[in-house]
Amino acid sequence: MSIAEPLPRYAEIRRALEEKILSGEWPPGHRVPSEHDLVAQFGCSRMTVNKALSALAAAGLVVRRRRSGSFVAAPKSQETVLEVHDIKAEITGSGRTYRYVILDRERRRARPEDLARLGVARGVIEVEAITVLHFADECPFVHEKRLINLAVVPAAAREPFAVSPPGTWLLEQIPWTEAEHTIRAENAAADVAHHLAIARGAACLVVARRTFQAGTPITAVTLTYPGERHQLVARFSPATR
Amino acid sequence: MSIAEPLPRYAEIRRALEEKILSGEWPPGHRVPSEHDLVAQFGCSRMTVNKALSALAAAGLVVRRRRSGSFVAAPKSQETVLEVHDIKAEITGSGRTYRYVILDRERRRARPEDLARLGVARGVIEVEAITVLHFADECPFVHEKRLINLAVVPAAAREPFAVSPPGTWLLEQIPWTEAEHTIRAENAAADVAHHLAIARGAACLVVARRTFQAGTPITAVTLTYPGERHQLVARFSPATR
DNA sequence: CCAGATTTATTGTCTAGACAAAATTGCGCC
DNA sequence: GGCGCAATTTTGTCTAGACAATAAATCTGG
Structure with a gap:
C-alpha cells in the first residue's frame, strides 16, 4: 500500500486524466474534456485544470489546440x-x-x-x-x-x-x-x-x-x-x- | 538575426533569469530575488513570476525552498x-x-x-x-x-x-x-x-x-x-x- | 545562555474573474 | 454553389487577491 499523501488538486486532476490515457480507456486521438467541462466535473477553477492539462501537454501525453480542444497524443517515440x-x-x-x-x-x-x-x-x-x-x-x-x-x-x-x-x-x-x-x-x-x-x-x-x-x-x-x-x-x- | 516574436511575459521573465544563471553572473548557490521582488521589478502579478520560477525549478536550474527563497542550483549531473x-x-x-x-x-x-x-x-x-x-x-x-x-x-x-x-x-x-x-x-x-x-x-x-x-x-x-x-x-x- | 513559543518571510496552491488569440462554424451575399 | 465575414468555442495568458505550509528569525521566561 502506498501512503495517501495529500496531493495538490491539480496533481489529482492530472493523475485522473493520466489514468484514463495510460489504461487505454482514452485511446490516441480521443478528445479530452474541455477545461470548462473539467471545471464543472472537478469543482475547481479553470487555472487549476489548466495547470493539470498544461503539464500533460508538456509531458507529451496530450496535444492542445485552440478552439479545437485537447486530444490524447499518439505514442510516437519513447523518450528516456x-x-x-x-x-x-x-x-x-x-x-x-x-x-x-x-x-x-x-x-x-x-x-x-x-x-x-x-x-x-x-x-x-x-x-x-x-x-x-x-x-x-x-x-x-x-x-x-x-x-x-x-x-x-x-x-x-x-x-x-x-x-x-x-x-x-x-x-x-x-x-x-x-x-x-x-x-x-x-x-x-x-x-x-x-x-x-x-x-x-x-x-x-x-x-x-x-x-x-x-x-x-x-x-x-x-x-x-x-x-x-x-x-x-x-x-x-x-x-x- | 532571430525574429522577434512576442514571447509571453512569463517566458520573458524566465529568459531573463536564465540568462543571469547561464552566463555565470549568478553562480550556483546565489539567491534569486523573491517572487515579491520580481513582481516589483517586472511589474506583473505573482502568478506570472511564479510560473517562470516554477519552470526554472522543473528544469533544474534553481532550487526553491519555502521561507528561504530560490537559489541557483549546482550543476551536478547532465541529463540528456x-x-x-x-x-x-x-x-x-x-x-x-x-x-x-x-x-x-x-x-x-x-x-x-x-x-x-x-x-x-x-x-x-x-x-x-x-x-x-x-x-x-x-x-x-x-x-x-x-x-x-x-x-x-x-x-x-x-x-x-x-x-x-x-x-x-x-x-x-x-x-x-x-x-x-x-x-x-x-x-x-x-x-x-x-x-x-x-x-x-x-x-x-x-x-x-x-x-x-x-x-x-x-x-x-x-x-x-x-x-x-x-x-x-x-x-x-x-x-x- | 538556552528551550520553547511567536513572529515573519517565502513559497505553494487556489479562486474568480478578464481579455487575447486561434480556428472552426455558420451565415449572408453574390 | 462559393466566397468572405462574423460569431463561437476553446485554449493561452494574466490579474489581484486569498489562505496554507514551511522554516528561519526573533522574542521570552527561566
Whole structure:
C-alpha cells in the first residue's frame, strides 16, 4: 500500500486524466474534456485544470489546440532520460577511490578533424587537446580524449589540472546551454586497450559529448568505457515528467 | 538575426533569469530575488513570476525552498533526453525500405534468466520468446530478442506477426507507464554476428529495454546493433525543458 | 545562555474573474 | 454553389487577491 499523501488538486486532476490515457480507456486521438467541462466535473477553477492539462501537454501525453480542444497524443517515440554524471563524482559517489593521470596534452591550432569533433564547419581556433585516464579503485575506468576551445576558456591553457580533471574543472568554470551526446560501440584500438587493460578489439562503449554555450562550442570529449565493465542506465516514466 | 516574436511575459521573465544563471553572473548557490521582488521589478502579478520560477525549478536550474527563497542550483549531473524510436518507424522514416524475419519463436514457462530479463524476482509466468532480424534496404539492421509476458498480453501467443514486428505490434496493443533502458557494448557472439553479417567479435551496441505497466513487466527486449553502422544521438538544452 | 513559543518571510496552491488569440462554424451575399 | 465575414468555442495568458505550509528569525521566561 502506498501512503495517501495529500496531493495538490491539480496533481489529482492530472493523475485522473493520466489514468484514463495510460489504461487505454482514452485511446490516441480521443478528445479530452474541455477545461470548462473539467471545471464543472472537478469543482475547481479553470487555472487549476489548466495547470493539470498544461503539464500533460508538456509531458507529451496530450496535444492542445485552440478552439479545437485537447486530444490524447499518439505514442510516437519513447523518450528516456539519460543522466550523464561527472566522472569524479560518479566514482567517489559509489564509495570507490578516484584517481586520474594526464596521458597527453597539447595546445594547437584546431585541425579539420578537431573542428568536426567540436561541431563547427570551419574557422581558426586554438584548442587544448588533453588525454586523460581515470581510475576507480586503481582499476582503469574510462579513457578520455578532450578538446577545449581556448577562445571561450583561455584559462584552460594555464590550468595544470592538478586537483581536478579537465571535465570536472570545466563544469565549475563555465555553464553550458546545450549538450549533444552520441553513443556507439567500438572495438578497442591498441593504445586505448593498453591503457584500459583490456584485450585489443574488446567492445567498448564510446560516449562523445559536445557542449555549447549559446551556439559556440566549449568542449568536445570522447569517453571510452570498457564494455564488460560499464553500462548506461536510463529510466523513464511519463508520470514523473 | 532571430525574429522577434512576442514571447509571453512569463517566458520573458524566465529568459531573463536564465540568462543571469547561464552566463555565470549568478553562480550556483546565489539567491534569486523573491517572487515579491520580481513582481516589483517586472511589474506583473505573482502568478506570472511564479510560473517562470516554477519552470526554472522543473528544469533544474534553481532550487526553491519555502521561507528561504530560490537559489541557483549546482550543476551536478547532465541529463540528456534519448529518443528511442520504433524500429519500423525509424527505418521507413529515413526513406529506406523495411523488412523483418522471425528467426525463432517459442512459448514457454519463464526460466530464471527470463525472469531476470523481465525484472521480476520470481514467479510462474508464461512468456512468448521471439527472435527477430530487422533489415534496412535489405541490409541487416538490428537483431532483436524479445520476451512478452503472456499474463498481460495473452493475444501475443496467437498473433502471427505477419504485418507488424512484435515491437510495433505491442506499441499499438498496450500502453506502458514505465520503461528502463540499459546500454552497453558487447563483442558479437557467433550467431548474432552471422545474422548481422559482421565479423565475429565485432563491437555491437546493445540496448536492453524493459517496459512496465503500473509495475508489472510487459516485455523485455534486447536489441543488438552492429557497432560500425549505428549510433544513438541525444540532445539536451535546459532552456527547452 | 538556552528551550520553547511567536513572529515573519517565502513559497505553494487556489479562486474568480478578464481579455487575447486561434480556428472552426455558420451565415449572408453574390 | 462559393466566397468572405462574423460569431463561437476553446485554449493561452494574466490579474489581484486569498489562505496554507514551511522554516528561519526573533522574542521570552527561566
